[in-house]
Amino acid sequence: MTVERELFDYLLRLADSPLILAQRLGEWVGKAPAIEEDVALTNVGLDLLGQARLWFGHAGDVERRAGGPGRDEDQLAFLRDTREFRNLLLVEQPNGNFADTLARQFLFDRWHFLVLRALTASRDARIGEIAAKAVKEVAYHRQRSADWVIRLGDGTELSHTRMQAAIDRLWTFTGEMFAVDAVELALIDAGIAADVRALEAPWRDEVATVLGEATLAVPASTHMQGRGGRGGKQGHHGEAFGHLLAEMQFLQRAYPGARW
Amino acid sequence: MYAQMVETGVSAVRAQAEMTPEERAFQARIDADIKIEPKDPMPDAYRRTLVRQISQHAHSEIVGMLPEGNWVTRAPTLKRKAILMAKIQDEGGHGLYLYSAAETLGVSRDQLIAELHAGRAKYSSIFNYPTLSWADIGAIGWLVDGAAIMNQIPLCRCSYGPYARAMVRICKEESFHQRQGYDIMLAMAQGTAAQKAMAQDALDRWWWPSLMMFGPSDAESVHSAQSAAWKIKILSNDELRQRFVDQTVPQAEYLGLAVPDPELRWSPERGHYDFGAIDWTEFYAVIKGDGPCNRDRMAVRVQAWEDGAWVREAAMAHAERRAARQAA
Ligand SMILES: [Fe+2]
Numbered sequence: 157m158t159v160e161r162e163l164f165d166y167l168l169r170l171a172d173s174p175l176i177l178a179q180r181l182g183e184w185v186g187k188a189p190a191i192e193e194d195v196a197l198t199n200v201g202l203d204l205l206g207q208a209r210l211w212f213g214h215a216g217d218v219e220r221r222a223g224g225p226g227r228d229e230d231q232l233a234f235l236r237d238t239r240e241f242r243n244l245l246l247v248e249q250p251n252g253n254f255a256d257t258l259a260r261q262f263l264f265d266r267w268h269f270l271v272l273r274a275l276t277a278s279r280d281a282r283i284g285e286i287a288a289k290a291v292k293e294v295a296y297h298r299q300r301s302a303d304w305v306i307r308l309g310d311g312t313e314l315s316h317t318r319m320q321a322a323i324d325r326l327w328t329f330t331g332e333m334f335a336v337d338a339v340e341l342a343l344i345d346a347g348i349a350a351d352v353r354a355l356e357a358p359w360r361d362e363v364a365t366v367l368g369e370a371t372l373a374v375p376a377s378t379h380m381q382g383r384g385g386r387g388g389k390q391g392h393h394g395e396a397f398g399h400l401l402a403e404m405q406f407l408q409r410a411y412p413g414a415r416w
Numbered sequence: 417m418y419a420q421m422v423e424t425g426v427s428a429v430r431a432q433a434e435m436t437p438e439e440r441a442f443q444a445r446i447d448a449d450i451k452i453e454p455k456d457p458m459p460d461a462y463r464r465t466l467v468r469q470i471s472q473h474a475h476s477e478i479v480g481m482l483p484e485g486n487w488v489t490r491a492p493t494l495k496r497k498a499i500l501m502a503k504i505q506d507e508g509g510h511g512l513y514l515y516s517a518a519e520t521l522g523v524s525r526d527q528l529i530a531e532l533h534a535g536r537a538k539y540s541s542i543f544n545y546p547t548l549s550w551a552d553i554g555a556i557g558w559l560v561d562g563a564a565i566m567n568q569i570p571l572c573r574c575s576y577g578p579y580a581r582a583m584v585r586i587c588k589e590e591s592f593h594q595r596q597g598y599d600i601m602l603a604m605a606q607g608t609a610a611q612k613a614m615a616q617d618a619l620d621r622w623w624w625p626s627l628m629m630f631g632p633s634d635a636e637s638v639h640s641a642q643s644a645a646w647k648i649k650i651l652s653n654d655e656l657r658q659r660f661v662d663q664t665v666p667q668a669e670y671l672g673l674a675v676p677d678p679e680l681r682w683s684p685e686r687g688h689y690d691f692g693a694i695d696w697t698e699f700y701a702v703i704k705g706d707g708p709c710n711r712d713r714m715a716v717r718v719q720a721w722e723d724g725a726w727v728r729e730a731a732m733a734h735a736e737r738r739a740a741r742q743a744a
Pocket residue numbers: 477506507510586
């Protein structure tokens with residue numbers, strides 16, 4: 157195969173976004189607005205973490221097949237530095253308030269579902285299998301986060317203001333989701349990757365429908381971060397990201413080689 | 417256990433002769449092992465005691481999410497992180513079952529939470545100790561969940577139906593909690609010198625607070641006797657504590673860790689381990705609010721509740737508007 161290097165990179169993209177979002181959701185434990193929400197946020201985080209582990213497993217196999225070290229999930233999660241992470245900028249954004257967290261989840265879930273659904277038809281059989289499992293979980297995530305966008309948007313004046321502000325603030329990180337670079341183009345041609353360019357229109361439609369029901373406005377701003385090959389997918393992250401890794405990777409860094 | 421000191425509101429267990437006919441009939445049902453259900457008549461003191469006991473238990477599940485939550489973002493491997501998240505999620509679920517069980521007695525979850533936040537309700541003293549290293553997550557699963565199981569398995573047979581049924585569901589999950597904790601300890605005890613030191617330090621700090629989880633000695637309390645008569649307490653504090661010690665000491669030996677009690681030794685005559693005296697001054701201080709983390713734990717819970725107020729209000733406003741639209 158000629159695309160193994162690209163495939164490895166692409167699998168990291170698929171793995172890192174759910175991993176980092178799960179890490180953010182883990183920060184909510186014990187602090188959500190109601191116990192049900194605490195349990196639900198953890199539940200979503202747990203699904204995403206499970207998906208990340210499956211993608212890492214495949215990435216390690218691909219790396220080994222290509223003559224590389226074949227790193228395991230923990231080496232990939234805990235021993236890479238900022239520039240080697242391939243997650244979307246959106247998912248690394250700090251939790252903020254509950255509206256910020258749910259807006260981030262909503263914008264991601266809508267994209268995530270479309271990508272996974274497309275990947276169920278991937279020519280890479282293992283990608284298809286993992287996507288088929290993950291898409292079922294994400295179908296529930298996207299329902300839940302849309303419900304909260306609607307509840308808060310069409311709730312009180314305060315919740316409406318907060319949800320609109322959250323959507324407005326996060327909007328700038330959504331452009332990257334539909335931008336392709338050489339890595340993705342090579343894999344799209346090979347029938348392996350999802351062509352995200354084709355997903356932008358359906359994503360916009362869905363988002364506009366939910367925001368409409370929530371009495372919220374679709375942001376007018378077209379300023380997008382991370383386009384032109386300088387986004388999270390290429391390892392260009394924001395300042396908060398290093399702190400997230402410092403916390404997440406602490407034990408593996410402080411006690412190299414220890415088994416836990 | 418998660419309900420360490422439950423006031424029953426009585427000064428002595430009532431003898432048959434002192435009981436009203438209703439009380440005698442109630443006690444007869446209890447003695448015949450007939451479950452009490454929410455709609456059944458029950459003495460006020462029984463109801464109030466159960467509310468206190470179940471809510472203490474529920475609060476413990478919820479406050480107990482905090483010391484473990486402290487390590488979710490720093491779990492050393494993805495597998496450990498997933499297991500810890502699943503465990504904490506279970507604890508939140510336990511809190512929900514238990515608040516529901518308490519609600520069958522005519523109090524609302526919001527009322528009970530308000531009591532907790534006002535400092536009027538108790539929760540287990542164990543959650544007022546800090547989690548300082550990853551080994552503490554192991555120690556909590558092994559010792560704290562281990563102690564909880566000791567207490568909760570007999571409660572599956574308690575006299576109040578909804579509480580007994582909640583306990584059955586909870587106990588199914590607790591054994592996984594204990595195993596994952598012991599497994600963390602095992603990995604660390606067999607690990608590097610630094611890991612082994614962390615494991616020993618965790619046992620040193622969590623051992624005595626774990627023994628305190630069973631509450632004061634039975635001799636101390638008339639409440640235990642009344643609760644036993646009502647079958648909402650099946651085994652005594654001291655019996656449970658002894659069982660816990662007997663079960664746990666060999667596990668510590670297997671780990672190669674030293675239990676921090678110079679007086680601990682096997683007594684062939686008793687067929688049990690003898691162990692040293694518990695520092696009850698510390699116990700009562702922590703129960704009263706002066707443990708290392710009481711103030712922090714409450715501050716975090718209160719903050720979360722207050723920060724979430726606008727979300728709960730919005731959800732309610734939305735639900736009302738939607739209902740109004742559907743009615744129109
Ligand atoms: Fe529990």
